[in-house]
Amino acid sequence: MGVIQFKNVGKTFGPRDSGFVALKDIDLEIRDKEFVAIVGPSGCGKTTCLRMVAGFENATDGVVSVDGTPIKRPGPDRAVVFQQFALFPWKTVYDNIDLGLRNLNVSGSERSSRIEAILNLMNLTQYAKHFPHQLSGGMQQRVAIARAYVLDPDVLLMDEPFGALDAQTRVVMQEELVRLARKNPRTVLFITHAVEEAVYLADRVAIMTRAPGRIKEVLDVASIRNAEDWDSHEKIEDVMDLESFVHLRTHIWRSLREEKAAQHA
Amino acid sequence: MNRQISFTQSILLGFLGLACFLGFWQGMSMSGLVSEIFLPSPVEVYERFMTLLDRRFAGATLPGHLAASFQRFAYGFLLAAAIGIPLGLLMGWYQLLDEIVSPLFDALRFVAPIAWVPFAALWFGTGIGGPIMIIFAGAFPPCVINAYRGAKFVDPRLIEAANMLGTPSRRVIMEVLLPSSVPSIISGLRVSAGLGWQSLVGAELIVASAGVGYMMVQGQANIQTHTVMAGMVAIGLVGLALDSALRGLERYIQKRRGLDH
Numbered sequence: 001m002g003v004i005q006f007k008n009v010g011k012t013f014g015p016r017d018s019g020f021v022a023l024k025d026i027d028l029e030i031r032d033k034e035f036v037a038i039v040g041p042s043g044c045g046k047t048t049c050l051r052m053v054a055g056f057e058n059a060t061d062g063v064v065s066v067d068g069t070p071i072k073r074p075g076p077d078r079a080v081v082f083q084q085f086a087l088f089p090w091k092t093v094y095d096n097i098d099l100g101l102r103n104l105n106v107s108g109s110e111r112s113s114r115i116e117a118i119l120n121l122m123n124l125t126q127y128a129k130h131f132p133h134q135l136s137g138g139m140q141q142r143v144a145i146a147r148a149y150v151l152d153p154d155v156l157l158m159d160e161p162f163g164a165l166d167a168q169t170r171v172v173m174q175e176e177l178v179r180l181a182r183k184n185p186r187t188v189l190f191i192t193h194a195v196e197e198a199v200y201l202a203d204r205v206a207i208m209t210r211a212p213g214r215i216k217e218v219l220d221v222a223s224i225r226n227a228e229d230w231d232s233h234e235k236i237e238d239v240m241d242l243e244s245f246v247h248l249r250t251h252i253w254r255s256l257r258e259e260k261a262a263q264h265a
Numbered sequence: 266m267n268r269q270i271s272f273t274q275s276i277l278l279g280f281l282g283l284a285c286f287l288g289f290w291q292g293m294s295m296s297g298l299v300s301e302i303f304l305p306s307p308v309e310v311y312e313r314f315m316t317l318l319d320r321r322f323a324g325a326t327l328p329g330h331l332a333a334s335f336q337r338f339a340y341g342f343l344l345a346a347a348i349g350i351p352l353g354l355l356m357g358w359y360q361l362l363d364e365i366v367s368p369l370f371d372a373l374r375f376v377a378p379i380a381w382v383p384f385a386a387l388w389f390g391t392g393i394g395g396p397i398m399i400i401f402a403g404a405f406p407p408c409v410i411n412a413y414r415g416a417k418f419v420d421p422r423l424i425e426a427a428n429m430l431g432t433p434s435r436r437v438i439m440e441v442l443l444p445s446s447v448p449s450i451i452s453g454l455r456v457s458a459g460l461g462w463q464s465l466v467g468a469e470l471i472v473a474s475a476g477v478g479y480m481m482v483q484g485q486a487n488i489q490t491h492t493v494m495a496g497m498v499a500i501g502l503v504g505l506a507l508d509s510a511l512r513g514l515e516r517y518i519q520k521r522r523g524l525d526h
Contacts, residue, residue, distance in 0.1 A: 056425055076431035086426040090444040099440070100430035151430070 001067050002077075002154030002187035004030040004053055010061030011048055022048050024212040026062070033185040037202035038215075039195055039252065045213025046191045050157050053189060054080050066155055076100050079148035083160040085140045087132040093143050094119075094128040100151045118150045121180070138169035142176075149180070156186045162197065171236050174200060182231070195252045199245060200236060207255050217255055221248060305491035313491040314498055322492060323483035325475050331499060333475035334465055337393065341400025341468075342461045349408025349457075350450055354442050356409070357416020358434065370409065378403035378460075379467035386471045396468035396476075404461030411453025415446020447518060455511045462504050 009026040012019045022045040030036045038046045051057045052064045055074035063070050066078065074080075079100070087096050094115060101111045119125045122142045132140050141161060148156055162170045174197060181188065181201070192198050198205045203222035206215050225231065228244040239245055270278070287307045293299060294306030301309070317327035325333070356363045381402050385395040419442055427437050469478025477496050484492030 054425075054429055056428075074425070074428040074431075076429065078429065080426070080429045082422060082426065084422060086420075086422040088423060088426070088441065088444075091440075099427075099432065103431040103433065103436070147430070 002032050003067050004028075004155060004187060004189060005065045005068075006049070006062070007065070008062035009049075009052070009059045009064055011045065011052070011057065012060045016060065021212040023059075024214055026213070026215055028206060028215060028218070030187055030189060032187055035181055035185075035188040035190065035201060035203045036206060037190040037192055037198035037204075038206045038208055039192055039198045039256070040208030040213070041210050041256065042193060044208045044210040046193075046208050047159055048213070050080075050159050050189055050191050053155065054078055054157050076104060076151045077153055078155045078157055079151050079153040081141070081144050081148050081156070081158045081161045083163045085132070085137075085144045085164075087140055087143055087147070089132055092129050092131055093124060093135075096132070096143055097147045097150050100147060104151065114150055118146045121149075122146045122176075136169070137165050138173060141165065141173060145177070145180070149184070149186075154187060156188045158188060158190045160191050160193070162194075163192070170197075175236055177201060195249055195256070196240060199248050199252065200239060205252065207252060219248065219252065224248065302488060302490055305494055309491050310494045310498065313489075314495040317480075317492070317495055323475075323480045325480075327477075327480070327495065327499060330475055330477045330480045330496075331503060333479075334469065334477045335503070337396045337468065337472075337476065338400055338462055338465055340393070341397040341464075342404045342458055344397065345401050345404035345408050345457060345461065346454060349405050350412045350453075353409040353412025353414075353450075354416045354438055354446065357413045357419075357446075358438055358442060363413075370406075374406040374410075376402075378464040382467060382471055385468075391471050392474075396465075396472050399468035400461045400464050403464030404457040407453045407456040407460060408450075411449045411456075412446055415449030416442045418449075419445045448515070451511070451515045451518060455508060455515065458507050458511055459504065462500070462507060466500065 006026045006028040009023060010021070011023040012021050014020055026049065028036075038049060040046045048057060052059055053066070053071060055071050055078065065071060071078075088099070091099070097115050097118065098111060101114065106114070115128075116125070119128055122145065124139070124142055124146060127135060127139065127143075132143065135143070141164075145161070162173050165173060178201060190198070190201060199221055203220075203225075205219045205221055207217045207219070208214065209216045224244050228242060230239050230242065230245070233239045233242075240249075290304075291307050294301070294304055294309075305313075314327070319326055321329075323330075352366070356366055378399050381399055382395075385398040385402075389395045389398050416438075423441055423445065424437070427441050432441070465476075466478040466481065469476040470482060472479050477499055481493045481496035484490070484496065
C-alpha cells in the first residue's frame with residue numbers, strides 16, 4: 001500500500017507568529033498506485049510538500065501520513081529521486097543501487113538479481129561498473145531512478161527530477177518514466193514547474209499558488225487520458241498534439257497566470 | 266601584472282634563492298667577522314654531513330639516528346591518525362559529541378607539543394613512549410580538525426540520499442562521510458606529518474639513546490655546532506621528502522577518484 005495524505009498541513013519557517021508561511025491548509029490525498037504531479041511557480045512550497053513526505057521536514061500544522069502513519073523520519077519505504085541526482089560519487093552505478101538493498105538486509109543473491117533486473121529495465125547494464133561522473137546527466141538520473149525503484153518502495157517521491165536535464169534528454173526520460181510507471185505502478189508524488197510534463201505523466205495534477213502555498217485546483221488527467229486513449233501514441237510529441245492535451249495544458253497555464261495577475265494587482 | 270612562469274624558470278629561481286643564501290652565509294663565515302663555532306660555514310656543514318653518513322657520533326651514524334627518529338615519528342603520527350580521524354568524523358556526525366569535545370580540544374590544541382615534555386617523560390618514560398606522546402601532541406590536532414571539517418561539509422543532499430535509503434549511522438560514517446572527507450583528511454595528514462616531524466627535536470631532547478634530536482643535543486654539549494647544523498639539514502630534507510610523498514599520495518587519490526576535473 002502507499003496512500004499519502006496531507007491533512008490541514010501548514011509549514012512556517014522561523015518563529016510561529018512572525019516566520020515565513022510557506023504552506024497553508026494543504027489537503028490532498030494520493031491514492032495507492034496513483035501518479036500525482038504538483039505544478040506551481042518557484043517558491044510556492046511544492047518541494048516542501050515532497051520533503052515532508054520524505055521526512056526531511058516536519059509539518060508545523062496538521063499531519064502528513066503514509067497509510068495512516070504520521071511521518072517522523074526518512075526511510076526506504078519512501079524513495080526519493082532528487083533534481084541533482086545525489087548519487088554517491090565514489091560508488092559505482094552498481095554500488096549506488098546496492099546501498100539501499102544492503103540497508104534492508106536483503107540477501108546477497110536476491111540483491112544481485114534485483115539489481116540486474118533494474119539495470120536491464122533502465123538500460124544501464126553496460127554501465128554497472130561506471131562511476132557517476134563518467135555518465136551524462138540523463139544517465140545519472142536513470143541510475144537515481146533505479147536506486148529508488150529497486151527498493152520496491154510504497155511511495156516514490158520525485159523532486160523536479162528532469163529539471164537539470166537538457167530538453168531532448170528530458171523528453172526521453174519522460175517517455176521512459178511513463179513506460180516504467182505503467183509497467184510497475186507505484187504511488188508517485190512528482191514535483192515540477194513544467195506544465196506539459198505534469199499533464200503527460202500524471203493521473204492527477206495539483207496546481208499550487210504562492211505566498212502562502214496552497215492547492216488551488218486538482219485536475220483529473222487520467223479520465224481524459226483514458227477517454228482519449230493517449231497511451232496509444234508512443235511519442236510524447238504526438239500526445240502533446242492532441243486537442244484534449246492542449247486543452248488541459250492551456251487550462252493549467254491560465255490558472256497559473258491568473259494567480260500571477262492577482263498577485264500583481 | 267602576473268606573467269606566467271614556466272617550470273624550468275621556477276626551478277632556476279629556486280636555485281638562485283638557495284645560491285644567494287649559501288653565498289651570503291659562506292661569505293659571512295670567510296670574512297672572519299664571526300667565529301667558526303658561532304657560525305659554521307656551509308662547506309663545513311656539508312663536510313660534516315657527509316662524514317656523519319658513515320661515521321658514528323653519539324652512538325650511531327646519521328642514517329642510524331634518522332632511522333630511530335623516523336620510527337618514533339611513524340608511531341606517533343600513525344597513532345594520531347588512527348585516533349584523530351575517527352574522532353573528527355564522529356564529532357562531525359554526532360552533534361552531542363561535538364559539543365562535549367570541541368571546547369576541550371580547542372583549548373588543548375594551543376598548548377605547544379614541547380610543553381608536554383615533562384609530563385611525557387613522567388607518564389610514558391624516556392624510552393619510546395615519551396617521545397611518541399610529544400609527536401602525537403603535534404600531529405593529532407590537524408587529523409581531528411580536517412576529518413571534522415570534511416564530515417561537516419559533506420554535501421547535505423548526499424546525507425539526505427543516505428537517509429532516505431535507510432542507511433544506519435555506522436554505514437553513513439564509513440561510506441558517505443569518510444570517502445567524502447578524503448581530500449580534507451589527506452591535507453590534514455600533510456599538515457599533521459609536518460607538525461609531528463617538527464616536534465621531533467623537542468621529543469628527542471628527552472631521549473637518551475638515539476635520534477637526530479639526540480645527536481644534535483650531544484653536538485651542542487660537545488660544542489660541535491657543525492654537527493647541530495648537519496642535523497638541521499637532515500631534518501629539513503626528510504621533512505621535504507615526507508611532504509612531497511604525501512602530496513603525491515594526495516594527487517594519486519584525487520586521480521583515482523576521478524574527482525580532479
